[in-house]
Amino acid sequence: MAIQDKTAKAMPAGKRRFGGLLALAASMMLATTVVAKPPTAEVNTTNLAVTDDTVRVGILHSVTGTMAISEAGSVQAEILAIEQINAQGGVLGRKIEYIQEDGASDWPTFAERARKLLRQDRVAAVFGAWTSASRKAVLPVFEQFNGMLYYPTFYEGLEQSPNVIYTGQEATQQILASIDWLAQEKGAKTFYLMGSDYIWPRTSNKIARIHIEEKLGLRVVGEDYFPLGHTNFNSTINRIRLRRPDVIFASVVGGSNVAFYRQLKAAGIDLSRGDITLLTISVTEDEILGIGGENIEGAYASMKYFQSLDNPNNEAFVKAFKERWGENSVIGDVTQAAYLGPWLWKEAVERAGSFDIDKVRAASPGIELTTAPEGYVKVHENHHLWSRARIGRALRNGQFEVVHETADLMEPDPFPAGYQ
Amino acid sequence: MFSEYSATELGSILAMQGFAGLILFAVFVLMALGLAIIFGQMGVINMAHGEFMILGAYVTYLTSNLFANHFPDLFGSYFFFAMAFAFIATALLGALVEWGMIRFLYHRPLDTLLATWGLSLILQQTYRSLFGAREVGVVIPDWLMGSYRITDFIEIPINGIFVMILAIVVTFIVYLLMFRSSWGRQVRAVVQNRPMAGAVGINTARVDRLTFALGCGIAGVAGSAFTMIGSTGPTSGQLYIVDTFLVVVFGGAASLLGTVASAFTISQSQSALEFFIGGSMAKVLTLMFVVIILMFRPQGLFTLKVRR
Amino acid sequence: MSFKSFSDFMPRQDILSFAVLALILLVVLPLSLDIFRLNLVGKYLTFAFVAVGLVLCWGYGGILSLGQGVFYGLGGYALAMFLKLESSDPESTRIQSTPGIPDFMDWNRITELPWFWEPFHSLTFTVIAIIVIPSLFAYLIGVAMFKRRVGGVYFAIITQAIAAIMTILIIGQQGYTGGVNGITDLRTLKGWDIRSDFASYVFYFLAVVLLFVCLFLAQYIRRSKLGRLLVAMRGQEDRVRFSGYDVANFKIFVFCVGASFAAIGGAMFTLQEGFMSPSFVGIVPSIEMVIFCAVGGRLSLVGAVYGALLVNFAKTVLGETFPELWLFAMGLLFIGVVMAFPNGLAGLYNSYVARYVDRLLDKVFGPQRSSDAYRPASSDTVPPAAPGLRQNSTSPTEGAIS
Amino acid sequence: MTAGSNTDFVLAVEGLTVSFDGFKAVNDLSFYVDENEIRVIIGPNGAGKTTVLDLICGRTRATAGSIKFRNQELTKLKEHDIVKAGVGRKFQNPSIYGDLTVFENLEISYPTGRSVFGALTFKRTDAVVQRIEEIADMIFLKDQLHTEAELLSHGQKQWLEIGMLLIQDPTLLMLDEPVAGMSVTERQQTAKLLRTITKDRSVIVIEHDMQFVAEIADRVTVLHQGRILAEGTAEKVKADPKVVEVYLGH
Numbered sequence A: 001m002a003i004q005d006k007t008a009k010a011m012p013a014g015k016r017r018f019g020g021l022l023a024l025a026a027s028m029m030l031a032t033t034v035v036a037k038p039p040t041a042e043v044n045t046t047n048l049a050v051t052d053d054t055v056r057v058g059i060l061h062s063v064t065g066t067m068a069i070s071e072a073g074s075v076q077a078e079i080l081a082i083e084q085i086n087a088q089g090g091v092l093g094r095k096i097e098y099i100q101e102d103g104a105s106d107w108p109t110f111a112e113r114a115r116k117l118l119r120q121d122r123v124a125a126v127f128g129a130w131t132s133a134s135r136k137a138v139l140p141v142f143e144q145f146n147g148m149l150y151y152p153t154f155y156e157g158l159e160q161s162p163n164v165i166y167t168g169q170e171a172t173q174q175i176l177a178s179i180d181w182l183a184q185e186k187g188a189k190t191f192y193l194m195g196s197d198y199i200w201p202r203t204s205n206k207i208a209r210i211h212i213e214e215k216l217g218l219r220v221v222g223e224d225y226f227p228l229g230h231t232n233f234n235s236t237i238n239r240i241r242l243r244r245p246d247v248i249f250a251s252v253v254g255g256s257n258v259a260f261y262r263q264l265k266a267a268g269i270d271l272s273r274g275d276i277t278l279l280t281i282s283v284t285e286d287e288i289l290g291i292g293g294e295n296i297e298g299a300y301a302s303m304k305y306f307q308s309l310d311n312p313n314n315e316a317f318v319k320a321f322k323e324r325w326g327e328n329s330v331i332g333d334v335t336q337a338a339y340l341g342p343w344l345w346k347e348a349v350e351r352a353g354s355f356d357i358d359k360v361r362a363a364s365p366g367i368e369l370t371t372a373p374e375g376y377v378k379v380h381e382n383h384h385l386w387s388r389a390r391i392g393r394a395l396r397n398g399q400f401e402v403v404h405e406t407a408d409l410m411e412p413d414p415f416p417a418g419y420q
Numbered sequence B: 001m002f003s004e005y006s007a008t009e010l011g012s013i014l015a016m017q018g019f020a021g022l023i024l025f026a027v028f029v030l031m032a033l034g035l036a037i038i039f040g041q042m043g044v045i046n047m048a049h050g051e052f053m054i055l056g057a058y059v060t061y062l063t064s065n066l067f068a069n070h071f072p073d074l075f076g077s078y079f080f081f082a083m084a085f086a087f088i089a090t091a092l093l094g095a096l097v098e099w100g101m102i103r104f105l106y107h108r109p110l111d112t113l114l115a116t117w118g119l120s121l122i123l124q125q126t127y128r129s130l131f132g133a134r135e136v137g138v139v140i141p142d143w144l145m146g147s148y149r150i151t152d153f154i155e156i157p158i159n160g161i162f163v164m165i166l167a168i169v170v171t172f173i174v175y176l177l178m179f180r181s182s183w184g185r186q187v188r189a190v191v192q193n194r195p196m197a198g199a200v201g202i203n204t205a206r207v208d209r210l211t212f213a214l215g216c217g218i219a220g221v222a223g224s225a226f227t228m229i230g231s232t233g234p235t236s237g238q239l240y241i242v243d244t245f246l247v248v249v250f251g252g253a254a255s256l257l258g259t260v261a262s263a264f265t266i267s268q269s270q271s272a273l274e275f276f277i278g279g280s281m282a283k284v285l286t287l288m289f290v291v292i293i294l295m296f297r298p299q300g301l302f303t304l305k306v307r308r
Numbered sequence C: 001m002s003f004k005s006f007s008d009f010m011p012r013q014d015i016l017s018f019a020v021l022a023l024i025l026l027v028v029l030p031l032s033l034d035i036f037r038l039n040l041v042g043k044y045l046t047f048a049f050v051a052v053g054l055v056l057c058w059g060y061g062g063i064l065s066l067g068q069g070v071f072y073g074l075g076g077y078a079l080a081m082f083l084k085l086e087s088s089d090p091e092s093t094r095i096q097s098t099p100g101i102p103d104f105m106d107w108n109r110i111t112e113l114p115w116f117w118e119p120f121h122s123l124t125f126t127v128i129a130i131i132v133i134p135s136l137f138a139y140l141i142g143v144a145m146f147k148r149r150v151g152g153v154y155f156a157i158i159t160q161a162i163a164a165i166m167t168i169l170i171i172g173q174q175g176y177t178g179g180v181n182g183i184t185d186l187r188t189l190k191g192w193d194i195r196s197d198f199a200s201y202v203f204y205f206l207a208v209v210l211l212f213v214c215l216f217l218a219q220y221i222r223r224s225k226l227g228r229l230l231v232a233m234r235g236q237e238d239r240v241r242f243s244g245y246d247v248a249n250f251k252i253f254v255f256c257v258g259a260s261f262a263a264i265g266g267a268m269f270t271l272q273e274g275f276m277s278p279s280f281v282g283i284v285p286s287i288e289m290v291i292f293c294a295v296g297g298r299l300s301l302v303g304a305v306y307g308a309l310l311v312n313f314a315k316t317v318l319g320e321t322f323p324e325l326w327l328f329a330m331g332l333l334f335i336g337v338v339m340a341f342p343n344g345l346a347g348l349y350n351s352y353v354a355r356y357v358d359r360l361l362d363k364v365f366g367p368q369r370s371s372d373a374y375r376p377a378s379s380d381t382v383p384p385a386a387p388g389l390r391q392n393s394t395s396p397t398e399g400a401i402s
Numbered sequence D: 001m002t003a004g005s006n007t008d009f010v011l012a013v014e015g016l017t018v019s020f021d022g023f024k025a026v027n028d029l030s031f032y033v034d035e036n037e038i039r040v041i042i043g044p045n046g047a048g049k050t051t052v053l054d055l056i057c058g059r060t061r062a063t064a065g066s067i068k069f070r071n072q073e074l075t076k077l078k079e080h081d082i083v084k085a086g087v088g089r090k091f092q093n094p095s096i097y098g099d100l101t102v103f104e105n106l107e108i109s110y111p112t113g114r115s116v117f118g119a120l121t122f123k124r125t126d127a128v129v130q131r132i133e134e135i136a137d138m139i140f141l142k143d144q145l146h147t148e149a150e151l152l153s154h155g156q157k158q159w160l161e162i163g164m165l166l167i168q169d170p171t172l173l174m175l176d177e178p179v180a181g182m183s184v185t186e187r188q189q190t191a192k193l194l195r196t197i198t199k200d201r202s203v204i205v206i207e208h209d210m211q212f213v214a215e216i217a218d219r220v221t222v223l224h225q226g227r228i229l230a231e232g233t234a235e236k237v238k239a240d241p242k243v244v245e246v247y248l249g250h
Helices: A020-035 A068-087 A107-120 A132-144 A171-185 A199-215 A234-243 A255-266 A285-291 A312-325 A333-352 A357-363 B007-042 B049-070 B072-100 B109-131 B158-179 B182-192 B194-199 B204-226 B238-251 B256-277 B279-296 C012-032 C035-060 C068-087 C103-107 C115-121 C123-146 C152-172 C197-223 C225-235 C237-241 C247-273 C283-296 C301-321 C323-339 C344-352 C354-365 C396-401 D049-057 D079-085 D102-109 D116-121 D126-138 D154-166 D184-197 D210-216 D234-239 D241-248
Strands: A054-061 A095-102 A126-128 A149-151 A164-166 A190-196 A219-226 A247-251 A277-280 A300-303 A377-379 A390-394 A400-405 B147-149 B155-157 D011-020 D023-033 D038-042 D064-069 D087-090 D172-176 D202-206 D219-224 D227-232
Touching: A054 A068, A054 A107, A068 A095, A068 A126, A068 A285, A068 A312, A068 A333, A095 A107, A095 C301, A107 A126, A107 A132, A107 C035, A107 C247, A107 C301, A126 A333, A132 A149, A132 A164, A132 A199, A149 A333, A164 A333, A171 A199, A171 A277, A171 A300, A171 A390, A190 A199, A190 A234, A199 A219, A199 A247, A199 C103, A219 A234, A219 B279, A234 A255, A234 B007, A234 B256, A234 B279, A255 A285, A255 B158, A300 A400, A312 A333, A333 A357, A333 A377, B007 B049, B007 B155, B007 B158, B007 B182, B007 B204, B007 B238, B007 B256, B049 B072, B049 B109, B049 B204, B049 B238, B072 B204, B109 C152, B109 C283, B109 C323, B147 B158, B155 B158, B158 B182, B158 B204, B158 B256, B182 B194, B182 B204, B194 B204, B238 B256, B238 B279, B238 C152, B238 C283, B256 B279, B279 C152, C012 C035, C012 C197, C012 C301, C012 C354, C035 C068, C035 C197, C035 C225, C035 C247, C035 C283, C035 C301, C068 C115, C068 C123, C068 C152, C068 C247, C068 C283, C115 C123, C123 C152, C123 C247, C152 C283, C197 C225, C197 C247, C197 C301, C225 C237, C225 C247, C225 D102, C225 D116, C237 C247, C237 D079, C247 D116, C283 C301, C283 C323, C283 C344, C301 C323, C301 C344, C344 C354, D011 D049, D023 D049, D023 D227, D038 D049, D038 D210, D049 D064, D049 D079, D049 D087, D049 D172, D049 D202, D079 D087, D087 D154, D102 D126, D102 D154, D126 D154, D126 D184, D154 D184, D184 D202, D184 D210, D210 D234, D219 D234, D227 D234, D227 D241, D234 D241
Parallel strands: A054 A095, A054 A126, A126 A149, A149 A164, A190 A219, A190 A247, A247 A277, A277 A300, D038 D202, D038 D219, D087 D172, D172 D202
Antiparallel strands: A300 A390, A390 A400, B147 B155, D011 D023, D011 D064, D219 D227
């Protein structure tokens, strides 16, 4: 059976140029790892696909189907990270080979492909899954065959698996700081919660509602859900008009996003004029491409990463990403989180001195990454990342302007006490 | 639930809400007209109808790029050209599909359903290969994106008015074509008695091709208009297909007036339900309502009793 | 037994095709595939149940349901509810605010097990429910539609709408259904680990055995007078009605049979994969299930099984190597089976291979003896023209009433 | 709706009316059919002949009036119950099961195993086979039992459909243009067939061919615009000036 093997070795030499910092780091790493290359029998006691020169990992995202739109950036980021790691000499002296599988936007297919990666290909780690549903579908497979999954998307929390490292924000990290900010900076008193009808928006809105009503003593004046793919928002917009909330808190996803922002603007609610404050937890730079910057200008988004972040790490990352994937690429929050996956795995493997899943897992908590484009991140005991929460204001050109950033790293709390 | 609002507010909301229903009505009419012609007049189930609409949307996207790059002065009016191009492109594709596929399948409605579903998959993948998996952002001229402020509370979206006018115009043209032109008489003759129509010298094959092309062309115009309110991506078309079919079937397949009436009924109930109970349950209730009514009146709500 | 002899029930060609299929599924595949691949085949087989049901409904009864995913889902969910309750004992869910209920309910602030979940504590109830609930639902739809003579295209569109409604409901009512994620993380059945390799083997063979039970039932229906009535109804429904039959009852019956087959398939999926999700219930999966049946040949039971296996196998292989091509392939498949091979694989077999096989069988066993003197001996023999070709609904309005 | 009276007639149609969107295809029609009578209904196109048969067998529902078959009201019965009561009907275009053999066509019409369960457990007994062969003999198709019905000639299809009705042994047999599209020899054979099968039962025939009508009819009813124009023996009807005007005159 044919397998799509895109090894980094086949990569043209011209592509192996990276930003200054990383290149410097790369040459130093190269020197050290060539000297100390531990024997395979030592670093791989559980029959993973590790040879003297290579180690095999999997990338599992949707290349086809409705989710392909969203997952494409993650695939690119993961490939970029793997290529950069290889250019620095790989992991424990071994080049990373990756096998890319297509989840086809279909949860059962995700489970099937995950099983193939773990059982047949014996990969040392998998970077992938995007929607909660696909993660839920592959989770039992990873637990059964003891694999390691690096999951990039911000998600609803309520989960903590020994076999998953969650590189995106869980719900409280994304929501709590942003609502505090709205209450303090924008003086918001009333909120209208709306989202697509599935678990992530509902859970997020549940947390938001508890925080708004019970912790801050403010009011939620409406809560609304739409079937995935819904394209008619005029009635909701009327409801919003009638309830006159200070803030629309939106978690609409997919094609509905485009329809929502266009109809909002057409209805005379212009976010750029500040007619109303809208904060979304579902729109990244990727989504703005479809929505159109002119339609969403002035909306706020709560994310941990924006392409416009001003720091040297991000500068190098954006440059490398555009060199590899084209000048027109945009980088959203999830894409950056996906980029962290291979790096976090590399750090954990090297700290453990082994590719064995159990040892990598044991070594993971406490791993720090100072080179992350979003800044400094650290793996928590609960397998989520400590990271800063940020709020960006959408600009006409499709980028965000960062208007707020928490001073400290926020602790991930997938089972937030008092919010369940 | 209304006690906290003043009478003027409630009046305004009623007006706005009525308007929201009318916009949805116009959207449904545009979606369903093309299908009603194809299904009602030819008995063909075109599951690729949504993909034809999206073709119209992509043509609009290309036209907007063309104007932005080469005729920036005319950008404000590109939308009219886009709709014309969309009509031509989808009608041509429709004629091609009729020639290559549909004409072999007349009188096998279930088979047209499966074959056109296959076609829709192929079109989706073609769009993905050509335009990428991501939705494309169609830039709408500014004059189409604003709103008229009537009172403090009542604002009428211009694109809504545009869609409504378009729906009226398209319906009127279709009416003229089908009921006031010799071509329309030919179409109806073919529907009623194909061999006889052929015998009196009507080129039935040509009538079929043109009818199918016209239905697809209207889908293209609809898709073009929907770039103002919806998303344009390879799979966006699938979102429309069930709604569209229900509108057509609910109206009674053979009657254009029925299609319009059913679009009105469904849009108003859905729009009102959305206002009161939210989007998700509104959708479920509307669909159920339609399905249940159809069980009692399988011939559709607005058809006359005929002798079988 | 309503047949005069065994060969009335199973002509020689049918015995041969059943035997070959049994050989492939019970011997060849288990010996030649590793457990990972065999597990995949087991998953494909769950769709074969649906396809076999569709042969009866669509091929024989002329009823094209675009909502078989609903029944597949109902069967799958019924079993998933039982397994979820088993894995949600108070001990393993003690970190929840309300221990002892499924985790997704707890997340949705439901503090008590909903009443319709209660009976699913019982395995016996669950096993009965897997068959009965979908059949009952199909019965209700059938009575509502067929008694009012809704048929053909209208039936197809309405079943499609029902699939859409079910999906929105399941996704929207996530506190009770697990929402878009489905019901996941099912581990044990009566304390027995359903994820082990051994369990995979057991479930594979269980699926094959159940599939053959369904195949034999379908064969019985097909070869009985009811089967011939269905064929008769497909072309001349009025004639059957005016021969004293309540046509609707027969349609309802096959629709229920098709639904229960699909439900068994869904339950087997849950068992083999350890989860159930709304992604099987919607419009797209439901219409894909039709293609499994069409590829095998809409009149051939055994063909339907091969159709389900081959299409899914192609999906896996193409999906692994050329994901972009898969939709093209699938699209062409739909068009191809309608325009070029309306009788699918079985049609090709009958046109090109069957007579040689028959001649060979004649040589080996002597000419076939049968009391069935009025029927050509070969199995799923289909008339030269496609069944759809003779459907005589000339206009959509007429189709509605047919 | 008129209640309809109890009579000795096999079929009593009284005040029967059906309207399609205001157009009265059958208008206040009354007629009676005796035991063992052969009644022929004639009339120009659109007179409502086929609609009358549709009404009797339940294919179309009456707007008003009553249809009594052996004093049993038919207007409320379901189609299959009307058949079970003993009314058989042949359609204008031969409607047979093309995908099935002649034998299977007749077998399906054999009046047992009409429920779902009955059809599942129906057994092809010797009695069934014998009866089918008997009927096949009668309709000149004994040698075609193996043939798929689609392959029969037009005339043979007409016979087959008649045979499918005969096997049910109905009390009232309704034939819609049984000799349409037949050759002269087939026509003669059919006339002979009709004469044999009409023993012991009442028959309503719709026919255009006046010669054929005269040959078989006991009484003739002439319909025009949904009403009865004339009724009586073939000779009497032929001589009626009204009939000549609307129908025979052209």
